[in-house]
Amino acid sequence: MNVKSDLFYTKDHEWVLINGDTATMGISDHAQGQLGDIVFVELPEVGKTVKIGDTLGVVESTKAVSDIFSAVEGTVTDVNTALTNTPDKVNSDPYGSWIVKMKFTKKNPELMDAKVYSEYLKEEHH
Amino acid sequence: MSTKKTSIYDCHVKHGGKVVEFAGWYLPVEFSGLINEHNSVRNNVGIFDVSHMGEVTVKGDRAGEYVRNLVANDTNKLYDGKVLYTPMCYEHGGIVDDLLVYRVNEKEYLLVINAANIDKDFDWMKKQNKFGVELKNVSPDYFQLAVQGPNAKATVEKCFNIDLSDVKFFHFKNATLNGVNCIVSRTGYTGENGFEIYGPWNEGGKLWDALVAAGAVPCGLGCRDTLRLEAALMLYGNDITAETTPLEAGIDIFVKLESGNFIGRDALLKQKTEGLKRKLVGFTLEEKGIPRHDYLVVDSNDNTVGVVTSGTLSPTLGIPIGLAYINTDKLNDGSKLFVKIRTRNLPLKQMKTPFVKKY
Known part of the structure; x- marks a missing residue:
């Protein structure tokens, strides 16, 4: 299970790259592995404002639907439209496949760094 | 358990x-x-x-009569070494399960049933035993x-x-x-x-x-x-249930109303005469999205007129496919229909089943 060291993670297995007041989000290697072959990504509209934990979009594999929950409070500034036609990129390159970029005012205080997230994954799988 | x-x-x-x-x-x-x-x-x-999957054996002199009474398809057509697919109905025409019937010989049959239904089916089968057969859950x-x-x-x-x-x-x-x-x-x-x-x-x-x-x-x-x-093969619990009949599900070729009595026959005859109020149909979507079990089918006024029972993105065809029960009046009057996926209504287009015909 690949966990990238410069990212933060949520309990729902989104990854977050924080750069100033910009947060870039995707789903972790663990999340894509759990979902299986991803065949559909539903993106939010640019300009949408969300609170922490709100649904930002949806990732669907052949067998499951999974919401992407926002790790921050703020406004969507960009979405990765390339994923609409190549959703399988989320499987092959989960950390290269960002889904949304947000300008944020607040971030989830429960975000985990890579070390804590690795432990969290181990616990989840006892 | x-x-x-x-x-x-x-x-x-x-x-x-x-x-x-x-x-x-x-x-x-x-x-x-x-x-x-x-x-x-x-x-x-x-x-x-x-x-x-579950297996039940039926043994006895009157095994043939027992099986014919139990299921909707014509098991009298079976011979040794032949298999038949059939729904098994309640008196009201709803489906207990769908199963395969194997004729081992005149006095012995093997019934193959769905895993989630083993206990329910076996109880039901025992209750229908007016023929003195020996029933055994050999799952x-x-x-x-x-x-x-x-x-x-x-x-x-x-x-x-x-x-x-x-x-x-x-x-x-x-x-x-x-x-x-x-x-x-x-x-x-x-x-x-x-x-x-x-x-x-x-x-x-x-x-x-x-x-x-x-x-x-x-x-x-x-x-x-x-x-x-x-292949548009039924999944019990999704496409067929105790609340749906084989006629509504469109598997009426496995229901032989004219070939002897069986449990549910009267109700099915009545439904056939009166006409179906809803029907299971195959469909695709005209926009990108994946239909799923329990998503609603709506008309252009957002009125619910049906429900999706199964859906996926077809790996073979690369398009969304699904099965849905839809009110027959809406199917017949040319209404534009949609599948409600989260906040969007995606236009539905009826599609002939099986979606993929290989064998």
């Missing part, structure tokens, strides 16, 4: 199966990946552990493997050095495979040519390993569902 393991469980783990709980069993949802497994079955050969005695795909026949033949040319579609025979006495049945749940193999519970792993070594790709429940949906 604690979750059970099939005799093939260790093989699943060994082959990297992602194990989940399903109908009270630990079973692999996928191995190498759902789409890869799906395509292996369509283009080559895949193997499924379906040991969780714990049998493993079941499904070997499916265009290369299934060649793979099984080569693996066990046998000839299966004499086993035609929906027929079976007894055969000894690597020293194990099995029933080899030309049936399946994928829309491909293939075999279902039944044998003594503890021998399943041995045959699984042999078939995988012979080239059968390990497949999980995930692609079992996408394959059966492409």
